[in-house]
Amino acid sequence: AGTYDFAALEAKWLPVWEEQELFRSGRPGDTRPRKYVLDMFPYPSGDLHMGHAEAFGFGDVSARYWRHQGFDVLHPIGWDSFGLPAENAAIKRGADPREWTYTNIAQQKASFRRYAPSFDWSRELHTSDPEYYRWNQWLFLKLYEQGIAYRKDGKVNWCPVDQTVLANEQVIDGHCERCGAVVVKKDLTQWYFRVTDYADRLVDDLNQLEGAWPQKVLSMQRNWIGRSSGADVDFEIEGRDERVTVFTTRPDTLYGATFMVVAVDSPLAAELAGGASDEVQRRFADYLAEVGAETDIERLATDKPKTGVFLERYAINPLNGERLPIWASDYVLADYGHGAIMAVPAHDQRDLDFARAFGLPVRVVVDVNQPVTGVIPVIPTDDEGNPVLPDDLPPLDPASTGTALTGEGRLINSGPLDGLSKSRAIHRAIEVLAERGTGRAAKNYRLRDWLISRQRFWGTPIPIIHCPDCGEVPVPEADLPVRLPEAKGLDLAPKGSSPLGAAEDWVNVSCPTCGGAAKRDSDTMDTFVDSSWYYLRYLNANDETRAFDPVEAEKWAPVDQYVGGVEHAILHLLYSRFVTKVLFDLGYLSFTEPFTSLLNQGMVLMDGSKMSKSKGNLVEFAAELNQHGTDALRVTLAFAGPPEDDIDWADVSPVGSAKFLARAWRIAGEVTSSPQVEWKTGDRALRRVTHRLLADAPGLIESFKFNVVVARLMELVNATRKTIDQGPGAGDAAVREAAEVTAMVLDLFAPYTAADMWQRLGYDTPVALVPWRKADSALLVAEQVTAIVQVDGKVRDRLEVSPKISTDELESLARGSAAVARAVGEREIANVIVRAPKLVNIATRR
Numbered sequence: 001a002g003t004y005d006f007a008a009l010e011a012k013w014l015p016v017w018e019e020q021e022l023f024r025s026g027r028p029g030d031t032r033p034r035k036y037v038l039d040m041f042p043y044p045s046g047d048l049h050m051g052h053a054e055a056f057g058f059g060d061v062s063a064r065y066w067r068h069q070g071f072d073v074l075h076p077i078g079w080d081s082f083g084l085p086a087e088n089a090a091i092k093r094g095a096d097p098r099e100w101t102y103t104n105i106a107q108q109k110a111s112f113r114r115y116a117p118s119f120d121w122s123r124e125l126h127t128s129d130p131e132y133y134r135w136n137q138w139l140f141l142k143l144y145e146q147g148i149a150y151r152k153d154g155k156v157n158w159c160p161v162d163q164t165v166l167a168n169e170q171v172i173d174g175h176c177e178r179c180g181a182v183v184v185k186k187d188l189t190q191w192y193f194r195v196t197d198y199a200d201r202l203v204d205d206l207n208q209l210e211g212a213w214p215q216k217v218l219s220m221q222r223n224w225i226g227r228s229s230g231a232d233v234d235f236e237i238e239g240r241d242e243r244v245t246v247f248t249t250r251p252d253t254l255y256g257a258t259f260m261v262v263a264v265d266s267p268l269a270a271e272l273a274g275g276a277s278d279e280v281q282r283r284f285a286d287y288l289a290e291v292g293a294e295t296d297i298e299r300l301a302t303d304k305p306k307t308g309v310f311l312e313r314y315a316i317n318p319l320n321g322e323r324l325p326i327w328a329s330d331y332v333l334a335d336y337g338h339g340a341i342m343a344v345p346a347h348d349q350r351d352l353d354f355a356r357a358f359g360l361p362v363r364v365v366v367d368v369n370q371p372v373t374g375v376i377p378v379i380p381t382d383d384e385g386n387p388v389l390p391d392d393l394p395p396l397d398p399a400s401t402g403t404a405l406t407g408e409g410r411l412i413n414s415g416p417l418d419g420l421s422k423s424r425a426i427h428r429a430i431e432v433l434a435e436r437g438t439g440r441a442a443k444n445y446r447l448r449d450w451l452i453s454r455q456r457f458w459g460t461p462i463p464i465i466h467c468p469d470c471g472e473v474p475v476p477e478a479d480l481p482v483r484l485p486e487a488k489g490l491d492l493a494p495k496g497s498s499p500l501g502a503a504e505d506w507v508n509v510s511c512p513t514c515g516g517a518a519k520r521d522s523d524t525m526d527t528f529v530d531s532s533w534y535y536l537r538y539l540n541a542n543d544e545t546r547a548f549d550p551v552e553a554e555k556w557a558p559v560d561q562y563v564g565g566v567e568h569a570i571l572h573l574l575y576s577r578f579v580t581k582v583l584f585d586l587g588y589l590s591f592t593e594p595f596t597s598l599l600n601q602g603m604v605l606m607d608g609s610k611m612s613k614s615k616g617n618l619v620e621f622a623a624e625l626n627q628h629g630t631d632a633l634r635v636t637l638a639f640a641g642p643p644e645d646d647i648d649w650a651d652v653s654p655v656g657s658a659k660f661l662a663r664a665w666r667i668a669g670e671v672t673s674s675p676q677v678e679w680k681t682g683d684r685a686l687r688r689v690t691h692r693l694l695a696d697a698p699g700l701i702e703s704f705k706f707n708v709v710v711a712r713l714m715e716l717v718n719a720t721r722k723t724i725d726q727g728p729g730a731g732d733a734a735v736r737e738a739a740e741v742t743a744m745v746l747d748l749f750a751p752y753t754a755a756d757m758w759q760r761l762g763y764d765t766p767v768a769l770v771p772w773r774k775a776d777s778a779l780l781v782a783e784q785v786t787a788i789v790q791v792d793g794k795v796r797d798r799l800e801v802s803p804k805i806s807t808d809e810l811e812s813l814a815r816g817s818a819a820v821a822r823a824v825g826e827r828e829i830a831n832v833i834v835r836a837p838k839l840v841n842i843a844t845r846r
């Protein structure tokens with residue numbers, strides 16, 4: 001039946017598919033229900049790599065599956081083609097980022113074609129095309145109109161190597177996400193998107209995604225937003241008219257506050273220090289200079305010795321009127337909460353460390369040795385009935401133990417709060433503060449506004465013109481896109497200001513409002529803006545009149561299945577969720593979450609570690625593709641394990657996958673029955689294997705157990721082989737049925753082999769569009785045979801058992817039968833002969 005030759009199959013089918021445009025979605029008049037299956041689009045950094053092979057392979061399983069289930073599936077592809085790597089590579093080679101980018105896109109596209117994900121190529125987009133980025137500019141203007149895009153001065157994260165600002169999200173443990181350099185703070189005027197306005201919704205709406213997104217991603221999103229609840233408490237400051245507000249999660253501990261700390265780099269600290277003695281002013285200035293270089297991580301580290309300066313000023317505790325000395329320190333951050341705290345050393349470890357370092361008082365206000373469960377404990381008593389208290393309770397003395405008491409307990413030394421549990425006391429304290437007009441319930445977030453300005457060339461120009469007379473003037477929508485100038489002649493080397501600023505012809509314009517001389521904003525947008533809404537652009541990627549069509553969005557979006565790496569668990573997903581909510585508020589969308597279901601694929605490793613050129617353990621996608629072919633590669637990746645797990649390429653066998661594919665393909669060539677054959681006449685045992693696969697595969701695919709489906713396909717191919725060689729033969733109807741189902745399901749993993757099998761089975765329709773066959777329920781019920789149990793030659797019982805029952809199992813069933821027990825009576829069993837599954841013969845001693 002010929003030899004299986006993957007290269008020949010690829011050469012044969014690829015042109016056919018491209019000619020047929022099988023995967024074009026949303027054709028006029030198509031009445032099928034719709035599914036939107038999306039893979040995170042690639043960055044064109046070179047050719048595709050094994051990670052792409054894995055992710056796009058998994059995405060395609062889903063897309064192809066839904067097509068077999070009768071859906072019109074939107075499965076688009078594009079490129080996230082702006083960004084630093086292209087610019088850096090271009091600088092290094094003295095090339096144009098544009099050229100570098102589009103050359104890489106062409107290469108990746110060629111690899112994709114061969115790898116054959118079922119993309120709708122008619123919707124291809126590149127974020128670096130003016131046809132795309134003009135809509136980034138449109139989005140910016142919409143946000144600007146709403147006050148969601150705004151410019152402010154502030155301390156920003158600055159990468160001294162890439163010479164650009166970074167969003168908080170791009171600073172990993174104090175280092176630049178991209179190049180690893182230590183990030184420093186710099187004062188700059190920059191554009192921001194007001195994500196913080198959406199913080200509550202970004203947290204609350206995660207509940208919609210519970211069970212549909214990986215738990216890990218949900219909690220990473222929650223932690224990043226970092227909502228905490230507590231109270232804002234206002235403190236009078238001696239010699240100052242305005243009160244100072246602090247945020248605390250523990251208003252219950254107000255009676256334990258013994259000092260106040262303000263962030264050393266906050267305007268408040270500078271102001272308070274300004275009123276102090278010369279000596280203190282000098283110490284403050286020195287200290288401020290010392291702290292300037294520290295990262296937030298360093299500042300918040302609990303194991304770092306505490307430092308600070310007493311400002312010779314006092315705050316008044318609003319509940320008990322106590323005077324609290326005010327200190328400036330680095331362990332309080334200027335841009336969190338209000339940049340000032342009430343310090344409760346008995347119950348907060350950092351405050352305790354500070355108090356011990358500077359000899360400040362420590363007062364316990366929560367007795368952590370008192371039970372709070374609400375259950376009255378049984379207290380042991382002595383002979384006279386006096387309570388005996390255990391003497392091993394921890395001492396309430398953090399000042400000497402050095403360990404703050406952070407646990408549950410009951411309030412002491414706290415006036416109206418005494419006796420309350422911690423959580424009741426938090427409520428009560430807020431009530432008391434509110435009654436006195438000196439505090440209120442408050443929430444606080446770790447999330448900061450999204451800094452979107454970048455001082456680099458290869459990105460979307462910000463559509464703003466700065467006019468000396470009119471100020472910030474948005475570029476009129478009709479003038480979009482603001483195109484990037486040619487890179488030729490511009491110095492792209494990072495120098496701390498955007499290269500665009502030096503493009504004289506480009507940057508100098510007349511003001512749209514007054515017509516006077518003005519300058520374009522020369523920064524470009526963070527590329528996460530591009531990817532925040534691209535899923536909508538695919539819906540009408542070629543529409544020159546608008547960013548996306550709300551009617552199409554209503555039809556297709558949100559995305560039903562999103563597939564991509566966990567490295568995007570925070571940034572990209574958070575920004576897409578934010579932009580989706582903004583567009584919802586503006587009335588463009590009817591949903592508030594962009595991605596209904598999310599699959600994070602694992603990584604492809606080599607010998608247990610991450611692949612990299614420097615380690616010399618890089619598995620080249622192109623080389624694997626040439627050696628094993630698309631189908632064997634895809635089957636191997638799917639079969640390696642659950643898609644969420646990492647795959648070690650050293651442990652898998654593409655050769656084994658190729659053998660399996662060849663076996664399947666050969667069977668299709670051996671089938672001798674015609675497509676009109678009556679399935680019912682086929683071999684029942686094989687039909688049962690076929691139909692169990694048909695019944696189980698949908699649930700398995702929908703819960704991402706792709707590896708199990710491949711295993712079941714292998715089982716089916718083996719069973720088919722056996723039926724041909726050792727059973728009724730290749731002409732049996734069940735063999736044809738099994739081969740057809742194999743081809744249909746194999747289409748999810750090995751499209752070339754599946755297409756060819758289908759043709760060999762006598763069809764000229766595309767296998768990719770074959771409707772999923774319904775499993776015959778009669779073939780699913782577990783099959784039973786009747787086992788006869790004899791006692792001393794007489795039939796005493798009949799047992800319904802599985803045909804696969806083991807000898808031991810059948811014997812114990814027989815021995816357990818009541819009828820058998822009666823027949824044996826008091827006699828001793830001398831001998832048992834078991835012929836599973838049909839017969840048990842018991843002989844007794846007489």
Ligand code: ANZ
Nearest residue numbers: 228247248249250253331332333336337339344347348
């Ligand atoms: C008094 C107190 C007593 C606190 C206690 C904690 C325990 P999260 O949960 O992270 O929001 N805090 C407030 N603003 C701060 C700032 N700008 N820099 C550093 N720390 C700051 O933490 C809130 C708690 O962190 C607040 O509650 C405050 O300390 C501190 F037994 O107030 B707490």
Ligand code: ZN
Nearest residue numbers: 467470511514
């Ligand atoms: Zn003007």
